[in-house]
Amino acid sequence: MSLMRSILRLQPLVSCATSIIRQPVCHGRSANQLLSCRSHDLVKVTAVRYYAKKGKKPQKGGKGGGRVEINTSVGSEVTDIEAVRGKMQKALDALKEEYVKNLSLRTSVGSLDSISVQTVNGRFPLNHLGQIVMKSPQMYHVNMVGAPQEIPSVLQAISQSGMNLNPIQEGNTIKVPIPKVTKEHRENLAKKAKAGCNKTKDQIRDIRNQAMKEAKKAKATVSEDTVRLVEKQIQQLTDDFNGNAEKILEEKSKELLK
16 A cells, blocks of 8 residues: 555656656756656746847947037147137138139139239239229229239239139230130039038148147146047047038039039
């Protein structure tokens, strides 16, 4: 009787162990763990693999993205941020002036004034050598009575000014017919505007590189955090002025090609 009871007690355990061994979820368990199972406690388990989420890529404009506030009082011992800003502004102002004087659809007295003339005594603006008068919207005269010996140099300078002008000499007067604005002329001016913008961005990049060199030299005496902050400010100024140059180019291109 005692033997029979022992067999009856072991039967559920054997059945449980057999059922567990057939289940993949029980692989790797010890014998004691298998024997402690009950068949009615078994459940089907679906393996789920969790993948790490990809972090967001930093936005353009420096590590971590976002704008950097320009604070000239921080890092003054590293480099003069205000001086860097001034140099970049000067390059941008020169671009604006170039667009107004030399990239207008209609030639003006002001645009002729800026023509540089090479003489035996040096280089001078055209309005220092002769008097420029607008006879009509289609015709300008340059009175060279005060410096007739410079007429050949003035003729050459006007022809090579890039304004599509063909001057004609009559005695001590140089006549400058204003050509009709054509599609080809507009496109040529737009190309010059693009070239001028790229030149300005190169100048801004050179200013940036010089400022960065100064910042790196200061690492021996200033904390890395301060130097890093100054570098971010320099880069922010560079991005801002390059963006402004692109906006000026975009507006000028629309004006020339409309």
